[in-house]
Amino acid sequence: MAKEIIRATAESIGGLQVKCEARGLSFILDEPIEAGGTNIGMNPMECLLSALGGCKIIVAKMFAKAKGIKLNNIKLEFEGTFDIDGCMDKNPDARVGYSQIVTKYYMDADNSLEELEAFAEFIDTHCPVMDTVVNGTNPIHEVHKI
Amino acid sequence: MAKEIIRATAESIGGLQVKCEARGLSFILDEPIEAGGTNIGMNPMECLLSALGGCKIIVAKMFAKAKGIKLNNIKLEFEGTFDIDGCMDKNPDARVGYSQIVTKYYMDADNSLEELEAFAEFIDTHCPVMDTVVNGTNPIHEVHKI
Numbered sequence: 001m002a003k004e005i006i007r008a009t010a011e012s013i014g015g016l017q018v019k020c021e022a023r024g025l026s027f028i029l030d031e032p033i034e035a036g037g038t039n040i041g042m043n044p045m046e047c048l049l050s051a052l053g054g055c056k057i058i059v060a061k062m063f064a065k066a067k068g069i070k071l072n073n074i075k076l077e078f079e080g081t082f083d084i085d086g087c088m089d090k091n092p093d094a095r096v097g098y099s100q101i102v103t104k105y106y107m108d109a110d111n112s113l114e115e116l117e118a119f120a121e122f123i124d125t126h127c128p129v130m131d132t133v134v135n136g137t138n139p140i141h142e143v144h145k146i
Numbered sequence: 147m148a149k150e151i152i153r154a155t156a157e158s159i160g161g162l163q164v165k166c167e168a169r170g171l172s173f174i175l176d177e178p179i180e181a182g183g184t185n186i187g188m189n190p191m192e193c194l195l196s197a198l199g200g201c202k203i204i205v206a207k208m209f210a211k212a213k214g215i216k217l218n219n220i221k222l223e224f225e226g227t228f229d230i231d232g233c234m235d236k237n238p239d240a241r242v243g244y245s246q247i248v249t250k251y252y253m254d255a256d257n258s259l260e261e262l263e264a265f266a267e268f269i270d271t272h273c274p275v276m277d278t279v280v281n282g283t284n285p286i287h288e289v290h291k292i
Contacts (some may be wrong), residue, residue, distance in 0.1 A: 002240075006191050006226040010199020012219060018203045020196030025188045027173045029200030036208070042171045044201035044275050045152050048164030051197055053156020054175030055190035057164045059233065060181070068268045073158060073292075080152040080283075087205065087272045089249040094148075097277030120289045129190050131243030136282040137226075141249040143265045143266045145259045146219075 017041070039097070048133070049078040049101070054105065055129035063126070069119050070110035077104040101133065163187070184199040194222040194279070195247070201275035202249065206265070209272070215265050216256035247279065 007038055008022040016037040018029045029044055031037030042050065053076045064071040079102040086094035105120050154168040162183040164175045170246065175190050177183030199222045210217040226250040232240035251266045270276055 002231045002237075003227055003229045004243075006195065006224075006228050007245075008188075008195035008199060008224045008226075009222065010194050010196060010203055010224075011171075011221040012203050012207060015241065016204050016207055018200040020188075020199055022192035022196065023178070025185075025192075027188075027196070027205075029196070030193055033170070039171075040165070042154075042166075042168045042173075044197045044204060046154050046168035046171075047193065047197035047200060048275050048278065049152065049154035050156060050168065050173070051190045051193035053154060053166055053189060054164040054193060056175075057156055057158050058161075058162050058175075058177060058190060061162055075157040076155065077278060078154045078156075080151050081149055083149045085148045086277075087274050089272065091148075095277070096272060097274045097279075097281065098152075098283045100284040100286060103285070104179065105287060105289045106292050107289070108280045108292050111291075113289065116291055117289045120287055124285065124287060126235065126242060128228065128233050128243045129194050130285070131232075131241070133243075133245065133278055134282050134285050136280050137244045138246040139249070139270065139276070139280050140246065141251060141270060143251045143253070143259065143263045145257075145262055146252050146254045 045080065045082060045098070049080055051126075051129045052101070052103070052133060053078060055127045056123050059123050059127045063122065064119070067119055067122060069115065071107060072110070075106045077106070078102065079104075081133040109142070191226060191228060191244070194244075195226055198249070198273070198275050198279060199224060201273045202269050205269050207271045209268065210265075212291070213265055213268060214257070215261065218251060218256070219254040221252045223252070224248065225250075
């Protein structure tokens with residue numbers, strides 16, 4: 001086993017802006033103006049799709065050659081189905097998170113569509129963010145008053 | 147029901163760098179140099195924790211007043227347990243994604259620790275990214291050869 005701990009922090013920096021940081025690298029998440037934010041960064045649900053996109057593409061790039069895929073370029077489009085009434089406590093039947101995430105793979109490669117479909121299946125089952133989002137994880141929390 | 151579709155795109159921009167975009171807002175994900183990247187952005191598993199952090203803090207800020215929490219500041223630390231051997235196909239028993247995510251809440255608030263613990267529980271059950279990551283989602287993909 002090669003278990004490791006991945007670390008990140010998030011901090012409120014005024015309004016709905018949140019500074020997210022890991023290994024000294026950072027970005028800001030926010031909400032659109034109509035949701036009470038200042039729109040200087042993606043919202044967290046867009047960021048989740050972005051994490052998924054980054055992970056799938058990095059897995060694709062890392063494994064393409066070994067899997068016989070001559071990958072010239074890859075682009076992904078995501079569509080996540082979300083019902084705001086769930087998190088806003090307005091509808092107990094509404095799912096709080098994404099009920100569905102569609103990934104559209106656009107691959108420029110010297111391979112058949114069938115080979116690309118098998119490769120997309122490989123990516124989906126070897127992408128750590130995808131596995132977490134599809135199969136869930138064990139959540140633990142600690143609360144500290146400062 | 148108020149179902150909506152949240153959209154994002156991700157595109158390979160050379161090496162392991164990925165440009166992630168939603169509503170014209172963007173950031174770049176990458177890998178550390180020792181993992182074959184150029185380290186100009188977080189890796190996707192750090193980005194996933196960041197999405198979680200942004201979401202929990204925005205839920206906290208949106209609901210604090212209504213829940214009687216006098217929240218002066220909030221900061222979160224995350225520890226995700228990850229085994230690289232899973233996604234690298236080196237160990238079939240290793241989980242591909244996060245097997246566990248610990249959230250450490252640090253809240254500066256004029257409330258008791260018990261009140262803050264109840265509030266953290268409320269946040270965890272009303273955070274859309276958390277719900278997705280804990281309870282999973284239905285994945286669908288389409289593959290296009292371009």
